[in-house]
Structure formats: C-alpha cells, structure tokens
Amino acid sequence: AQSVTQLGSHVSVSEGALVLLRCNYSSSVPPYLFWYVQYPNQGLQLLLKYTSAATLVKGINGFEAEFKKSETSFHLTKPSAHMSDAAEYFCAPDSGNTPLVFGKGTRLSVIA
Amino acid sequence: GAVVSQHPSWVICKSGTSVKIECRSLDFQATTMFWYRQFPKQSLMLMATSNEGSKATYEQGVEKDKFLINHASLTLSTLTVTSAHPEDSSFYICSASGLAGFNEQFFGPGTRLTVL
Numbered sequence: 001a002q003s004v005t006q007l008g009s010h011v012s013v014s015e016g017a018l019v020l021l022r023c024n025y026s027s028s029v030p031p032y033l034f035w036y037v038q039y040p041n042q043g044l045q046l047l048l049k050y051t052s053a054a055t056l057v058k059g060i061n062g063f064e065a066e067f068k069k070s071e072t073s074f075h076l077t078k079p080s081a082h083m084s085d086a087a088e089y090f091c092a093p094d095s096g097n098t099p100l101v102f103g104k105g106t107r108l109s110v111i112a
Numbered sequence: 113g114a115v116v117s118q119h120p121s122w123v124i125c126k127s128g129t130s131v132k133i134e135c136r137s138l139d140f141q142a143t144t145m146f147w148y149r150q151f152p153k154q155s156l157m158l159m160a161t162s163n164e165g166s167k168a169t170y171e172q173g174v175e176k177d178k179f180l181i182n183h184a185s186l187t188l189s190t191l192t193v194t195s196a197h198p199e200d201s202s203f204y205i206c207s208a209s210g211l212a213g214f215n216e217q218f219f220g221p222g223t224r225l226t227v228l
Contacts, residue, residue, distance in 0.1 A: 034216065043118075043205050044156075044219040090155065099146045100207075100217055105155045 004033075004074075004091045006103035014111050019063075019078040021106045023091035026072065032094035033074045035065055036102075039087045047089075050074060061085070086110045114140045116208050118220035125196055126228055133191045133223045135206030141186035142208035146217065147179075150203040162189050186210070196227040 007022040025033060032051050036044040048059025055067045065076045076089060088107050092100040115138040125131050135145055144163050148156040160176075162168040162183035170176045180192040189208075193200055203224050207217040 036219075041203075041222070041224065043116075043221040044207075046216060046218075049216060094216065099158045099161055101158070102155045107153075 003101060004093055004103040006089075006091050006106050008106055009104060010107045010109065012109040012111060013081045015083055016080050019076070019081045019085065019108065021076040021089050021091075021108065023065075023074045023076065023103060024072050025074060025091075025093055033065075033067065034092045034094055034100070035059065035063070035074075035076050036090045036092065037061075037087050038090065038105075044090065047076070049094075081108075081110045083110050083112065114138075114208070114218040116142075116206065116218045116220040118204075118206055118223050120223060121221060122224040122226075124226045124228065127197055128195055130192055130194045131196055131225060133193075133204055133206075133225075135189045135191070135208070135220050137187045137208045137210075137218070140208075141210055142189075143186065143210035144208070145183055145189040146207045146209075147181060147189075147191050148205045148207070150205060150222075156205060159191075193225065196225070198227045201225055201227045 003026050005024045034049045035047040037047050038044050047063050048057045050057050050067045058064045063078045067074050088105050090105045091103040117136045119134045147159045150156045159174045160168045160170045162181050164183050164186050168181035183189040203222050205222045207219045209217045
C-alpha cells in the first residue's frame, strides 16, 4: 500500500526564512500526492497536488512542492515564512477514490 | 471549489448520551464520504467510508455499533456517537469525494466533541 513519511513532527522557522517540510512516499508507482494544511480547530485545506502533469507544483499562499522520483520525495517549500503560515501540514498519497492515508503531520511554528 | 459543511461545529454532551454530526456537500454530489477523528497533536485517523445507499465500511478497531454512519443521500452523511464517553471526546472531520473528474477529497471544517 502506498504511504508517506513526514520527517520532523515540528519545524520552527523565523519570519521571512525559508520553509521546508519533508515528505517521502513509498510506492513502486508514483501516486498522486497532496499537501494539506490545517489551522487550529479547523478542517483541512488543500495546498497543492501532484498529478503527474508537472514535477514542480505551485499551490496557494506561496507554497510549492517538487516531485522527485529519484528521491521518492515531495517536499513542501515556501521562500519566505509568514506568521500566518503557522499550522499543521499533512502529506498524503491518493490512489483514486479511496480514503486518504495521511502522514503524521508536521507542525510549523513561525517566530517573529 | 467544492464546499463541505459540518454541523455542529462544536458540541458538549453528558456521558451516556448520543450525539449526531452532519456532513453535507453543498455544491456537488458526493458518492463517497469519509469520517476521520483526530486527537490533539495527532494526525487524522480514518474511521469509516460510506457510499450513498449502502452500509459504511469501518476501519479495524472502530466499533460500528457505537459510531453509526448513515449516507442516505448524495449530499448528506451523518455520524452518530452513541452512548458517548469522555474517551470519545475528539475532533471529528468528514470529507467527500465524487466530483466528476476529480480524485481529491474535500474536507468539512470539523466538529469538536467534548463528553463530560
């Protein structure tokens, strides 16, 4: 079964610094991949998705992720962190109309 | 984009009572809905998958008699927590899929359940 591993349960960056949240997938066939963001006491919001159309995917709020087959990775980045980016971020593979199995999540803290 | 709502957004109940949570797809027909629960500082854990008009499929370890799921229409699924106990206190999130041409799931805003 396809799964993902998110390295680092908590990442802390200074405001204006680069954000890098790591996600590695485990599959012989690259799946679709999603990044979701969850703000406190809220549901999940889709940040971006990889659907094999392009390896560099741009999402909302200035985030982007690059699919690297050689590294089985789909890391999420943002050039300059903003205080409003503080949230929980989840990576998930998509196998079609089956439930998403989320990574354990990475909590991003942004320090002023 | 597709919108999924949940009601209520939060609920407090006494131990032993039952609580119903509604999940609605507002602008599309959801052939499949998923129910997740999330404990503090943890990831989402899938509880069950429900397809419109059929019985829900529960994940291992989830009591189907305690967490009753009904998906009677293409826009509504309900989760009823029966005889709630304090350990059932959690954040319950639903998602829906079925929008033509899309594989992604659209998530509701979640329901915070506190059982006293």
